[in-house]
Amino acid sequence: MDKLLIRGGRSLQGEVLVSGAKNAALPELCAALLTAEPVTLLNVPQLQDVSTMLKLIRNMGVVAERADDGTVRIDASGLNTPEAPYELVKTMRASVLALGPLLARFGEATVSLPGGCAIGSRPVDQHIKGLAAMGAEIVVEHGYIIAKLPAGWKRLKGARITTDMVTVTGTENFLMAAALAEGETVLENAAQEPEISDLAEMLIAMGAKIEGHGTSRIRIQGVEKLHGCTHRVVADRIEAGTFLCAVAATGGDVVLRHGRADHLDAVIEKLREAGADVQAVEGGIRVKSPGGATLKAQGFRTTEYPGFPTDMQAQFMALNCIAQGTATVTETIFENRFMHVNELVRLGAKIQVDGKVAVIEGVPRLSGATVMATDLRASASLVIAGLVADGETVLDRIYHLDRGYDCMEAKLRGIGADIERVKA
Numbered sequence: 032m033d034k035l036l037i038r039g040g041r042s043l044q045g046e047v048l049v050s051g052a053k054n055a056a057l058p059e060l061c062a063a064l065l066t067a068e069p070v071t072l073l074n075v076p077q078l079q080d081v082s083t084m085l086k087l088i089r090n091m092g093v094v095a096e097r098a099d100d101g102t103v104r105i106d107a108s109g110l111n112t113p114e115a116p117y118e119l120v121k122t123m124r125a126s127v128l129a130l131g132p133l134l135a136r137f138g139e140a141t142v143s144l145p146g147g148c149a150i151g152s153r154p155v156d157q158h159i160k161g162l163a164a165m166g167a168e169i170v171v172e173h174g175y176i177i178a179k180l181p182a183g184w185k186r187l188k189g190a191r192i193t194t195d196m197v198t199v200t201g202t203e204n205f206l207m208a209a210a211l212a213e214g215e216t217v218l219e220n221a222a223q224e225p226e227i228s229d230l231a232e233m234l235i236a237m238g239a240k241i242e243g244h245g246t247s248r249i250r251i252q253g254v255e256k257l258h259g260c261t262h263r264v265v266a267d268r269i270e271a272g273t274f275l276c277a278v279a280a281t282g283g284d285v286v287l288r289h290g291r292a293d294h295l296d297a298v299i300e301k302l303r304e305a306g307a308d309v310q311a312v313e314g315g316i317r318v319k320s321p322g323g324a325t326l327k328a329q330g331f332r333t334t335e336y337p338g339f340p341t342d343m344q345a346q347f348m349a350l351n352c353i354a355q356g357t358a359t360v361t362e363t364i365f366e367n368r369f370m371h372v373n374e375l376v377r378l379g380a381k382i383q384v385d386g387k388v389a390v391i392e393g394v395p396r397l398s399g400a401t402v403m404a405t406d407l408r409a410s411a412s413l414v415i416a417g418l419v420a421d422g423e424t425v426l427d428r429i430y431h432l433d434r435g436y437d438c439m440e441a442k443l444r445g446i447g448a449d450i451e452r453v454k455a
């Protein structure tokens with residue numbers, strides 16, 4: 032298993048390129064299943080999750096070619112097996128995104144329940160409830176979601192869907208299914224994340240009729256057929272936010288090329304309150320920081336967009352560990368998303384957890400140690416902690432990091448970090 036070796040203490044300077052968003056690219060690869068015409072996605076990040084998704088759709092008879100410049104060409108005219116087997120699904124929650132498009136295009140789908148994940152139980156009951164409201168007959172058996180249209184039906188039927196909570200991939204599944212359904216679908220309590228809007232824009236480019244994306248009520252008028260399109264994946268706000276926290280913690284002056292400040296309001300506001308200078312600049316975001324030790328720790332609660340993203344909680348916590356004062360962080364989205372805490376404590380952080388709440392007391396320094404990545408964003412928080420810790424930090428199990436960050440160590444090296452990958 033590869034490891035990262037980080038020698039902390041360097042400030043970061045220069046320019047770094049923000050890749051396309053994992054959480055937009057994954058649903059968009061699934062959206063390509065909705066048409067028999069070729070789809071071209073630009074700015075697709077080089078990630079393990081993208082490789083897994085490509086494997087999954089190729090296994091269904093789809094032709095998908097990926098070029099080094101981030102272009103992926105998908106031809107789903109040969110889609111012949113509406114199945115997502117456990118072996119391909121177990122490492123990636125997003126594989127549940129095949130459910131809506133397969134049902135809509137093929138009339139049936141057999142999708143393994145996504146594999147266990149460290150951050151919480153992550154049920155898919157809302158996905159099932161919403162698709163059932165559109166007429167799908169769904170059973171969960173032997174670890175698989177088995178869905179089909181009722182006998183004699185050619186298409187799903189539009190419906191009003193109100194989910195019990197805001198769900199990102201749930202909203203995406205409904206959008207894709209509703210795009211080809213008969214009649215109107217109204218999604219109430221819809222997720223408003225930028226990745227939802229990006230998917231909606233792609234579907235509109237394919238001929239879908241969608242209004243209200245980016246708000247909590249989305250209206251979709253189903254069409255009989257969708258066509259091919261070319262779509263550019265939106266920049267990854269979580270990758271950008273991770274670099275913002277890294278620079279705030281180490282100190283330095285970095286421009287995040289392609290970063291979207293307008294997608295990161297909640298995080299940027301907290302960074303400014305902490306004392307970092309973060310500005311939207313032409314084509315990106317610029318962050319200047321005197322270093323974490325001179326910043327003030329910031330409390331926050333994770334909530335749905337446009338609130339503070341749960342996917343940034345761990346990285347901001349790493350910054351709080353070395354900032355001045357005490358901060359309270361409340362995780363409201365996932366019940367088990369403090370797995371990084373024990374590892375941060377191994378580096379010298381002072382953190383107490385009680386249920387959903389973590390209290391972080393800033394310390395003057397962290398000291399390098401061997402730590403273990405437990406999930407994707409936990410890994411990113413440990414990288415940030417390693418960049419500021421004295422001496423050497425070895426980060427083990429970085430396959431979690433590789434799921435969602437495109438060349439993270441090379442990008443950090445490019446702005447002055449002392450970080451290298453040690454191949455197994």
Ligand SMILES: CC(=O)N[C@H]1[C@@H](OP(=O)(O)OP(=O)(O)OC[C@H]2O[C@@H](n3ccc(=O)[nH]c3=O)[C@H](O)[C@@H]2O)O[C@H](CO)[C@@H](O)[C@@H]1O
Pocket residue numbers: 054057124125151152153154155156157158159196197198199200201341342364365366
């Ligand atoms: C691939 C992708 O885009 N992943 C993101 C997506 O995950 P994902 O779409 O899985 O997260 P959801 O928005 O669905 O989850 C929100 C909450 O609702 C619960 N829930 C969800 C669906 C359901 O059927 N039943 C249910 O109980 C979840 O357990 C969680 O507590 O949004 C999360 C919340 O912003 C992010 O952390 C993930 O990075």
Ligand SMILES: C=C(OP(=O)(O)O)C(=O)O
Pocket residue numbers: 054123124125148150342407408435
């Ligand atoms: C939790 C995440 O991803 P996923 O939903 O793919 O597990 C994430 O991106 O932080």
